Amino acid sequence: MAAERKIRILIGKAGLDGHDRGAKIVARALRDAGFEVIYTGLHNTPEVIVETAIQEDVDAIGISILSGAHNYVFPEIIRLLKEKGADDIVVFGGGIIPKDDVPGLLEKGVKAIFEPGTSTGDIVKWVRENIKPRGL
Amino acid sequence: MLFNREELEIIKQEKEKWDREYERFPKRDVTFTTISGMEVPPLVTPADLEGFSYLSELGFPGSYPFTRGVYNTMYRGRLWTMRQFAGFGSPEDTNRRFKFLLEQGQTGLSTAFDMPTLMGYDCDHPKATGEVGKEGVSVSSLADMEVLFSGIKLDEVTTSMTINCTASIVFAMYLVVAEKQGVGWDRLDGTIQNDMLKEFIAQREWICPPRPSVKIVVDVIEFCTKYVPKWHPVSISGYHIREAGSTAIQELAFTIADGIGYVEECIERGLNVDDFAPQLSFFFNVHNDFFEEIAKFRAARRMWARIMKERFGARNPRSWMLKTHAQTAGCSLTAQQPLNNIVRVAIQALAAVLGGVQSLHTNSMDETLALPTEEAVKVALRTQQIIAEESGVVNSIDPLGGSYLLEFLTNKMEKEALEYIKKIDEIGGIIKAIELGFPQKEIADAAYRYQLELDRKERVVVGVNKYVSDKEIPIPTLKIDDSVCDRQKERLKEVRRMRNSSAVRRCLQAIATAARNGENLMPYIIEAVKEYATLGEISDVFREVYGVYRDPGYF
Numbered sequence: 001m002a003a004e005r006k007i008r009i010l011i012g013k014a015g016l017d018g019h020d021r022g023a024k025i026v027a028r029a030l031r032d033a034g035f036e037v038i039y040t041g042l043h044n045t046p047e048v049i050v051e052t053a054i055q056e057d058v059d060a061i062g063i064s065i066l067s068g069a070h071n072y073v074f075p076e077i078i079r080l081l082k083e084k085g086a087d088d089i090v091v092f093g094g095g096i097i098p099k100d101d102v103p104g105l106l107e108k109g110v111k112a113i114f115e116p117g118t119s120t121g122d123i124v125k126w127v128r129e130n131i132k133p134r135g136l
Numbered sequence: 137m138l139f140n141r142e143e144l145e146i147i148k149q150e151k152e153k154w155d156r157e158y159e160r161f162p163k164r165d166v167t168f169t170t171i172s173g174m175e176v177p178p179l180v181t182p183a184d185l186e187g188f189s190y191l192s193e194l195g196f197p198g199s200y201p202f203t204r205g206v207y208n209t210m211y212r213g214r215l216w217t218m219r220q221f222a223g224f225g226s227p228e229d230t231n232r233r234f235k236f237l238l239e240q241g242q243t244g245l246s247t248a249f250d251m252p253t254l255m256g257y258d259c260d261h262p263k264a265t266g267e268v269g270k271e272g273v274s275v276s277s278l279a280d281m282e283v284l285f286s287g288i289k290l291d292e293v294t295t296s297m298t299i300n301c302t303a304s305i306v307f308a309m310y311l312v313v314a315e316k317q318g319v320g321w322d323r324l325d326g327t328i329q330n331d332m333l334k335e336f337i338a339q340r341e342w343i344c345p346p347r348p349s350v351k352i353v354v355d356v357i358e359f360c361t362k363y364v365p366k367w368h369p370v371s372i373s374g375y376h377i378r379e380a381g382s383t384a385i386q387e388l389a390f391t392i393a394d395g396i397g398y399v400e401e402c403i404e405r406g407l408n409v410d411d412f413a414p415q416l417s418f419f420f421n422v423h424n425d426f427f428e429e430i431a432k433f434r435a436a437r438r439m440w441a442r443i444m445k446e447r448f449g450a451r452n453p454r455s456w457m458l459k460t461h462a463q464t465a466g467c468s469l470t471a472q473q474p475l476n477n478i479v480r481v482a483i484q485a486l487a488a489v490l491g492g493v494q495s496l497h498t499n500s501m502d503e504t505l506a507l508p509t510e511e512a513v514k515v516a517l518r519t520q521q522i523i524a525e526e527s528g529v530v531n532s533i534d535p536l537g538g539s540y541l542l543e544f545l546t547n548k549m550e551k552e553a554l555e556y557i558k559k560i561d562e563i564g565g566i567i568k569a570i571e572l573g574f575p576q577k578e579i580a581d582a583a584y585r586y587q588l589e590l591d592r593k594e595r596v597v598v599g600v601n602k603y604v605s606d607k608e609i610p611i612p613t614l615k616i617d618d619s620v621c622d623r624q625k626e627r628l629k630e631v632r633r634m635r636n637s638s639a640v641r642r643c644l645q646a647i648a649t650a651a652r653n654g655e656n657l658m659p660y661i662i663e664a665v666k667e668y669a670t671l672g673e674i675s676d677v678f679r680e681v682y683g684v685y686r687d688p689g690y691f
Contacts, residue, residue, distance in 0.1 A: 016251035018340030021381050024580055024691035025587045041689030067251050072266030116471040116504050117600040119591040
């Protein structure tokens with residue numbers, strides 16, 4: 001029986017923001033839940049995140065932002081994915097993102113924004129239900 | 137000893153009886169541990185403190201080992217400094233907030249810089265896109281610093297600046313602003329965080345790898361011992377270690393280990409321990425678990441005193457004193473039901489005061505949502521004022537000293553933190569340990585463990601995993617105007633146009649040469665900022681000479 005390919009997720013930190021507690025916890029929780037996780041480490045540009053995502057052939061990108069730059073970073077990642085024809089990669093995120101900004105981000109194509117206080121169980125569940133291997 | 141041998145025997149026997157009774161009754165189905173997972177006994181008696189010596193473990197406030205406080209009079213002499221961290225948008229915006237806080241009775245300034253400033257990029261750098269003025273004030277050149285402190289006499293305030301890999305540059309700008317105000321450097325009082333070790337461990341803002349980063353830290357310390365004697369050139373910080381998810385013991389251990397690291401590097405530089413140690417200062421987190429936190433401050437003072445005296449042979453009592461700032465735990469605040477945060481902050485602030493801190497920042501209730509509004513900051517400051525002037529806890533020094541539980545916890549935390557320090561010594565010191573990722577991995581493990589406890593509801597966060605409300609009442613939040621970035625870029629353009637560019641080039645070159653020769657960089661950086669060389673340009677010199685550090689991405 002051919003093993004089904006594991007879902008691969010890139011967890012990324014964009015911009016100069018150094019708050020990585022949440023990103024690392026989510027990366028670990030997803031790995032423990034059986035997903036393949038690539039963590040970019042800190043201080044990446046949207047370009048590097050998108051390039052890495054494509055190179056690593058991931059199914060989704062999860063971005064953690066606590067710096068207030070979310071209105072720039074998310075739309076930029078989505079724009080670059082489109083430009084490279086990889087907009088079937090799902091983008092989701094979390095961090096300090098004011099409620100008022102969430103509808104705008106969803107409209108621009110972010111699939112989900114997780115607020116502070118979300119349990120890792122809820123994120124794992126959401127990923128299971130919403131992320132499918134690409135090209136299937 | 138607290139009790140004579142005979143009485144202690146009786147206490148032990150009685151305690152055994154009590155234990156048997158206690159075992160018979162049902163207990164609530166929860167774990168009785170601190171928020172860090174430390175076991176707390178149901179009852180502590182003198183039997184748990186056998187051999188405890190008042191004189192050697194506690195002593196008196198203002199005397200070795202300073203467990204009960206660094207000053208003889210503590211808050212009867214002077215209250216702690218109420219220092220609210222502030223910074224957002226343009227230097228004009230933050231200057232206005234500073235003046236507001238001073239008018240509200242705040243006694244010291246504390247500056248938050250935005251991410252580009254903290255990471256060594258000017259506001260017009262592509263990497264700064266979207267981040268200018270967002271998490272703090274934007275400073276690219278001396279021109280911004282002049283606006284930031286305009287109308288504030290630098291010898292009449294004490295200023296703290298939270299900045300690290302670019303601390304040398306921003307501090308140089310501050311010195312030049314003072315000079316322009318006619319204030320001598322010997323009259324400047326304040327603190328620059330300048331703690332790179334904890335950046336690699338936890339806060340994660342850096343330019344170069346650990347060793348050259350620490351070299352620049354030591355440059356600032358050495359410079360201050362000579363020219364800015366009242367200044368605290370480094371604030372050895374556990375705050376960010378805790379925010380990254382460490383336990384209280386890890387915070388204590390890694391902070392003291394960082395302190396040991398700096399002392400060793402300064403001695404290596406040829407400095408005499410008593411010439412710089414009195415200027416070292418500390419910065420701890422103050423989290424929810426009340427007694428654990430109070431014990432942490434007391435253990436920290438005792439540990440540092442013993443380390444400075446015994447390990448480093450410091451003779452000046454001021455070298456033994458651990459003076460500390462504290463900030464309530466940002467990571468303990470919840471986005472849900474934000475008004476509850478006022479209560480959390482009050483409990484944490486009370487722990488800091490009972491722990492004997494020298495200055496305190498109380499977080500605002502809205503800080504999980506955005507930078508704080510003026511109204512939220514006011515409540516946070518009032519919290520400190522209520523503790524100081526209404527609660528009465530300031531009347532007697534170290535009022536919980538002698539509590540069986542507190543002394544038990546203080547001893548336990550010291551012991552366990554010393555085990556970590558021993559391990560770090562065995563690894564070959566804190567820099568080596570950081571290069572191997574030891575503290576980083578320990579903290580990531582603790583953070584993950586804590587998150588799983590929350591997810592399993594073994595640990596309660598009110599409003600998040602228990603007592604959840606469906607209807608959230610929104611509170612107003614501060615919005616940073618996107619035009620800040622354009623205005624900052626405009627000023628920077630003007631600076632670049634007006635300055636003497638050949639002088640700037642010469643100054644940058646001089647920094648590079650000094651760096652290659654291993655000289656103290658401070659005098660060269662001061663000359664450069666005077667010529668309006670920018671923060672980004674000077675950081676580029678660091679990048680060029682020392683290389684760039686990349687996050688190994690442990691998780």
